[in-house]
Amino acid sequence: MIYLDYAATTPPSETVIEAVTQTLRDYPGNPSSFHRPGREAKKRYQQAKRHIATLLGTIPERIFFTGSGSEATALALKGHPFTPGETILTTTVEHHATLHTLEQLKKNGIRVRTLPCDHEGFLPEETLEAALAEERTGMLSLVHANNEIGTLQDLKALGDLAHAHDVKVHADMVQSPLHMQLALDEMPVDYASFSAHKFFGPKGIGILYARDVNELTPLIDGGGQEHGLRSGTENLPYIVGLEKALAEAVEALTPREAAIRRLAKRFLWRLEASTLEYNLNGPPLEKPRLWNILNIGFKGVDPQRLAYKLDRHDIAVSLGSACSGDTIERSHVLEAIKAPRSHGALRFSLSHHESEEDIDDVVEVLQRLLL
Amino acid sequence: MEEKVRIVSEEETLFEGHAHELPFRESAIKQKSLELFDEEDPCILHRSFVFEALGDEVLEALDELGNDVARLDAHEAFAKIDIEAVEATISRC
Numbered sequence: 087m088i089y090l091d092y093a094a095t096t097p098p099s100e101t102v103i104e105a106v107t108q109t110l111r112d113y114p115g116n117p118s119s120f121h122r123p124g125r126e127a128k129k130r131y132q133q134a135k136r137h138i139a140t141l142l143g144t145i146p147e148r149i150f151f152t153g154s155g156s157e158a159t160a161l162a163l164k165g166h167p168f169t170p171g172e173t174i175l176t177t178t179v180e181h182h183a184t185l186h187t188l189e190q191l192k193k194n195g196i197r198v199r200t201l202p203c204d205h206e207g208f209l210p211e212e213t214l215e216a217a218l219a220e221e222r223t224g225m226l227s228l229v230h231a232n233n234e235i236g237t238l239q240d241l242k243a244l245g246d247l248a249h250a251h252d253v254k255v256h257a258d259m260v261q262s263p264l265h266m267q268l269a270l271d272e273m274p275v276d277y278a279s280f281s282a283h284k285f286f287g288p289k290g291i292g293i294l295y296a297r298d299v300n301e302l303t304p305l306i307d308g309g310g311q312e313h314g315l316r317s318g319t320e321n322l323p324y325i326v327g328l329e330k331a332l333a334e335a336v337e338a339l340t341p342r343e344a345a346i347r348r349l350a351k352r353f354l355w356r357l358e359a360s361t362l363e364y365n366l367n368g369p370p371l372e373k374p375r376l377w378n379i380l381n382i383g384f385k386g387v388d389p390q391r392l393a394y395k396l397d398r399h400d401i402a403v404s405l406g407s408a409c410s411g412d413t414i415e416r417s418h419v420l421e422a423i424k425a426p427r428s429h430g431a432l433r434f435s436l437s438h439h440e441s442e443e444d445i446d447d448v449v450e451v452l453q454r455l456l457l
Numbered sequence: 458m459e460e461k462v463r464i465v466s467e468e469e470t471l472f473e474g475h476a477h478e479l480p481f482r483e484s485a486i487k488q489k490s491l492e493l494f495d496e497e498d499p500c501i502l503h504r505s506f507v508f509e510a511l512g513d514e515v516l517e518a519l520d521e522l523g524n525d526v527a528r529l530d531a532h533e534a535f536a537k538i539d540i541e542a543v544e545a546t547i548s549r550c
Contacts, residue, residue, distance in 0.1 A: 390502070391477070394509040405502070414501050 087400045088444045093233050093261060093379050093435035094404055096286045098327065105330040106288055109323040117320050118309060131320055134329040141332050142280075142295065143269030150294045150312045151325055155260040155281030156183035157305075158294035161316065162256045162277035163187045163227060165302035172224030173197040175217050175248075178422035179207045179237065180229050181258055183279075185418070188227070197221075205423050206369040207237030214244055218251045225254040230278075231261040234406065234419040234433060235368025236379035245274025259295075260284050264335050265343060265376050270295050282324065287331030291324035338438075343377070345438035349445050350377040353434065356449040357382070362456055367406070367425040378436045381406060381420075383429025384456060390414065392455065393432060399451045406431030460516050463550040464529065466542035473550060477505075477512030485511060485537035511537055519549060 089097075098106070109130065115123030117131045132146070139146040152158045163174070164187060176188060178200055188198045201217055203209050209228060217223070226248040231238050245255045256277040262268060264285040270278060278295040282288055296302055299313050308317030335342075350371065357364050363385035369375045383406075384392065393405050406417045406425075420431055434448070462479070464472040472479060489507045490499040499507060511534075518534035519527060529535045529545040538547075 390505045391509060394506055398513070412501050414505065 087402060088440065088448060089402045090434045090436060090440070090448065091402045091404050092437045093284075093433060095283050095289065096264075096437065098283075098288055099286045099331065099334060101334065102287055102327045102330045106323045106327040109326040113322055117322065118311070127320075127322055131322055131325060134322075134325050138293070138325075138329050138332055141329075141336050142263075142293075143267075144271045144295060147299070147313075148270070148295055148297060150296060150299070150315050151320065151328075152292040152294055152316055153290055153321075155258070155279045155284070155292045158279035158281075158292045159183045159227075159256070159258060160187050161294050161302065161305055162279065162296070163191060163225075164305060165315075166225060166254065166256075166277070167301060167303065168196055168224045170195075171197070171222055173199050173221040174225045174227060175199050175201055175214070175221065175223055175253075176227045177201050177203050177209050177229070179203050179232055179235070179419045180227070181233055181260070184227055184229065184258055203237075203422055206373060207232050207235050207419065207423050208369070209239055209244060211240070211243055211247060214247055218247065218253065223248075223251060223253045225256060227256040227258070229258040229261075231259070231265065231376050232368070232419065233261050233379070234417055235381045235423065236376040237368050238374040238376060240374065241273060241275065249274050261376060261379075263332060265339075265346075265378065267336065267339060271297075282328035282331055285331050285335040288324045288327040291321055291328050293328070342438040346378045346436055349436050349438075349440055349442065350380060352442055353380060353436070353445050353449065356446060357452075360449060360453050362449075362452060363429075365426060365429055367420060367423065367431055380434045380436070381425075381431055382434060383425060383431040384452075385429050387430035387456060389430035389432050392430060392452075395455050396432075396448075396451065399455075401448055401451060404433040404435065406433060460512075461550050462515065462519070462547055464538070464540055464542075464545055464547050466545040471540055471542055471545065472538075475512065476515045477508045479508075479512060479515060480539045481508065481511045481537050482539045515547070516549075519547065525549075 113127045113130050115127035117128040135146045135149055139149045192198050201213050230241050248255050254276040257275045259278045260281045276297045280293040282291045304315050306317050311317050365383045367381040389405050396403055406420050460476050462476050486507055487497055490496050494503050514534040518532040526546045526548040529547055
């Protein structure tokens with residue numbers, strides 16, 4: 087199997103699996119209990135949280151564990167105390183976790199304005215500046231690194247601009263930790279969402295970074311865990327798994343990115359050298375982007391059929407479309423950037439686990455299938 | 458990559474098109490969906506995947522039989538096609 091769907095999920099590393107199973111075995115206590123097993127679990131939890139905070143460039147008091155990246159986003163957007171008449175600004179290329187949460191907020195009377203991005207998925211500063219001048223804005227919510235086309239927003243410029251208007255910033259950073267060193271406290275973000283399974287950690291554990299916890303209202307009430315922000319007994323095995331995965335992600339960042347860049351360049355070079363008619367959706371490689379996400383459109387191709395055929399050849403990729411009731415709709419991100427409809431798009435998301443031979447094999451299979 | 462088939466009965470063409478566009482029986486769709494996704498009522502995206510798989514089964518059955526033209530009752534893969542006709546045959550085209 088050649089797995090090229092790392093933007094969807096990454097398999098946990100063996101060391102992460104070992105960390106999770108060891109924690110399941112060695113820390114059976116509830117961190118809220120006063121007795122020894124409870125205290126041991128609590129200490130391990132605190133240790134993991136401190137380590138994770140350091141790895142993300144912040145302090146433990148700003149780290150809150152959730153069940154997923156989507157939950158972290160929901161907590162930031164639904165938990166933030168908007169005042170009547172305030173607008174949330176977002177973009178046309180957000181993940182559904184953001185867009186669908188904002189749809190819910192709209193039903194509750196919150197005003198949401200969706201800003202257009204350019205044809206590479208970037209939110210132009212002047213677009214944000216104009217919107218900030220026109221709207222009484224409470225928050226800017228935007229995806230840092232786009233999960234479909236790889237666009238890397240200029241969070242420093244956009245966040246600074248929002249802060250200059252006294253506007254809070256939520257960044258969906260789910261795809262980011264595997265590809266860059268983050269220093270959250272130095273970035274112009276008030277909230278940020280993360281998900282462990284995007285960086286070789288376990289599924290079912292995420293993080294909300296919140297600069298000021300006192301501003302948020304919890305979505306789940308109960309025992310008051312996570313400083314009252316997310317009740318429910320802490321999932322210590324997965325928290326430790328997240329810690330391990332994040333540590334490995336940070337430690338191996340440079341060689342991993344170098345390997346991914348080699349593979350991305352080779353993929354596009356091999357496509358260019360082939361007879362395939364294709365286009366790269368999103369920014370070219372020389373622009374700010376994640377190199378592991380290559381959204382490729384193939385002229386005249388039905389992407390569902392191609393993805394099926396690739397699966398038959400043991401090549402796993404992702405579609406640039408999704409179910410919508412009884413129709414298959416093209417991705418809203420591809421629509422937003424006006425990717426050519428004549429080209430059926432597939433997302434190839436790479437990792438350092440693949441070899442150059444794997445990439446060559448994929449292009450050869452594509453050639454055979456599309457001849 | 459395109460593989461088309463034709464179904465004929467009494468010199469009348471009942472179907473001509475890609476194998477994955479064949480009218481498959483709902484029971485076959487449900488069975489294949491359970492096999493692939495453990496899901497009786499697949500979403501439209503998974504349903505399209507099921508049609509691809511059923512279409513491939515038909516093409517593979519034609520290859521297996523080795524004839525240019527096969528009777529529609531000659532292979533269990535053909536029984537999943539929702540076409541009832543006298544002396545119907547299927548072939549690649």
